[in-house]
Ligand SMILES: NC(=O)C1=CN([C@@H]2O[C@H](COP(=O)(O)OP(=O)(O)OC[C@H]3O[C@@H](n4cnc5c(N)ncnc54)[C@H](O)[C@@H]3O)[C@@H](O)[C@H]2O)C=CC1
């Protein structure tokens with residue numbers, strides 16, 4: 177199956193590398209001319225994934241039309257730009273493997289919902305899990321959830337993308353797989369705040385567990401299955417990003433925890449911290465389905481400029497409740 181990749185950031189580049197195993201030809205569409213030149217000339221993405229040698233069978237392009245011969249497209253543009261890129265891309269009923277982790281502002285749509293709206297004839301899959309791009313691109317062991325309702329396509333994609341150090345676990349739960357990835361980015365910001373403000377490891381463990389509870393409540397309300405949320409794309413990714421400064425979302429949280437302003441931290445940032453855009457949309461989406469998400473609300477307050485001490489105090493002062501709720 178010939179693979180095309182939409183999006184030449186760190187993750188799109190790492191996935192192009194996965195798909196190019198055995199020198200399989202892969203076309204990588206990137207928005208930046210510098211990325212196209214550096215991938216084609218130096219076999220490296222110096223802008224977004226510096227220092228990792230890439231397979232020469234990856235050909236980068238700035239022309240969406242060059243993806244026309246792909247049999248499946250990996251869609252790896254950040255969630256807030258997904259719509260504009262998918263409108264312009266030559267999809268023509270080809271399977272779309274959605275790899276961004278976020279919820280669209282304004283519409284509150286999950287990435288698969290945006291994709292189905294724009295291209296109702298293109299089958300949808302979601303690839304998600306604990307996957308720092310630089311580790312995947314270097315061939316370090318990684319496992320992901322590959323969710324697709326069509327069993328035949330799911331197996332074909334899982335086989336095509338799997339490799340000796342890249343395990344793909346199939347699932348039919350598309351909504352569950354994408355919700356885990358979108359929500360964990362917001363929770364990773366919260367864990368970064370705990371680190372930046374020096375609140376300790378007990379607080380971080382509590383946030384991971386209570387954050388997972390709210391991820392599950394929201395995920396189930398939006399049609400996901402609890403076992404998917406407890407798997408690689410939910411809990412697995414939550415644990416990864418809540419425990420490493422390599423996470424852009426976690427590192428944004430560290431800055432907030434140190435008392436820096438979100439606008440300052442987000443200005444001049446070339447790389448994406450999806451959780452900052454997702455947090456307010458997630459708060460609205462949770463309200464719309466009547467789900468309580470206190471950690472998400474706290475992250476929104478911090479992004480809006482509320483002082484850390486005040487946000488932590490109000491989080492801890494909420495009425496006591498049963499853990500199972
Ligand atoms: N980097 C990672 O380790 C992983 C990232 N992801 C997800 O993959 C998605 C892409 O992230 P990365 O590749 O890390 O991005 P990145 O931070 O490496 O690069 C930024 C990307 O945003 C694109 N971009 C910026 N402005 C744009 C615009 N106006 N229109 C279209 N594209 C624009 C850039 O072209 C570039 O591809 C995100 O949803 C992220 O959550 C998922 C798993 C791992």
Ligand SMILES: O=C(CO)COP(=O)(O)O
Pocket residue numbers: 277305306307308309361364413416417422423424425426448449450
């Ligand atoms: O999604 C990721 C790892 O699975 C990457 O996390 P960050 O976007 O926070 O760096």
